[in-house]
Amino acid sequence: MRRTHADVAHAVWRALQIYLRAIPPGTIGWYANLDGDMAELDDKGWADIRETMFESPEAGAWHVSLAESPSCETGGYGFDYTGRRIGIPHYERDGGATSAVYLSFPTEYLLEHGPTRLRALALELGRELPFSFGYASLAFVSHPGNWYGVRRQLIPLLERYPGLDVYLLSETSTVIGTGARGAYWLTFLGQPLLDQLGGRVSLRERLCFPEVTFEPMEGERLLLTLGEWPEAMDRETGAVPRQYRALAQVLEPYLCDEGGQWPPITREFMHRWLRRLCS
Structure with missing residues (x-):
């Protein structure tokens, strides 16, 4: 998304809520806290994430990373967002910077729900994101x-x-x-x-x-x-x-x-x- 963080933060937040509703409850249990360490995703964790998304002061980049486990050693469910300031030379290289997000699913999700369901979910997420x-x-x-x-x-x-x-x-x-x-x-x-x-x-x-x-x-x-x-x-x-x-x-x-x-x-x-x- 060739948009600055402030322009996409609410859209990314809505996409995250769609993702969390689509996956098994409690699957995402850990996040990278404000110090960069993995911490349990409790009420304080969600408060930290909201602060990063909506209350952090102006910066070069904003990061939110959610995972199934604290070790993050295996693939599966995960969410990662990088928001950036766009159009300011100090914060980007060769005009190529974007705000971006990924959402991952284990192969078992595709096999259980089928490609039609996953495609519909991807389309729903895509409608939220510019x-x-x-x-x-x-x-x-x-x-x-x-x-x-x-x-x-x-x-x-x-x-x-x-x-x-x-x-x-x-x-x-x-x-x-x-x-x-x-x-x-x-x-x-x-x-x-x-x-x-x-x-x-x-x-x-x-x-x-x-x-x-x-x-x-x-x-x-x-x-x-x-x-x-x-x-x-x-x-x-x-x-x-x-x-x-x-x-x-x-x-x-x-x-x-x-x-x-x-x-x-x-x-x-x-x-x-x-x-x-x-x-």
Whole structure:
């Protein structure tokens, strides 16, 4: 969301309430407190979160992180938000900063409730958020503090299964601006990105596949669904589905670049990986 924190805080809060109603009660039990330590999510915890979202003084960034367990070592249910001041050079790099949020579900949630339910929930969340780009995908989920070590171990799996996402919200949100990150099972396109792609009519012509559905949204936005179920895409047993490749090629000029200087997750590696479906 290429919006400053103050402009999106209430929308993110509403999305969080939708998420909490959708998952088993009490699943999210821990949060990163104002000192950065994991603490039990009790009444004081919620007071801290509200203070961060609505009462904190002007800053360069605002962070809310909620998890199932204090160790945050396993994937599953989780919520992470980074809000930023937008348009102020001191607080962003190359005009790419955004406010951003992710919400994760264990694979068991998808298997129990089915893709139709998860898609409906993603659409409900998307309606609340003034996004430029968003997506839902099968993904490897880890606590941000563990991410660099985890990603090194995942490289062989990423090369075999291009449908599995790997991400670090704090990294992506500093560089994506109003661009895109790739083609995913559910791909949300907002402004100005959708207009830069030629709008809905142009996309229908370029993505004329029976597997693809188009869901117009308020505010000249669009949800693309690339199939009934998300796909891991095993390179050893089959090719990348054609609709994913076609959308990736449409988005390629607008894809962001991520990554640092420490091998093997360098900027060059991430440049190639984020474009893995384009050819």
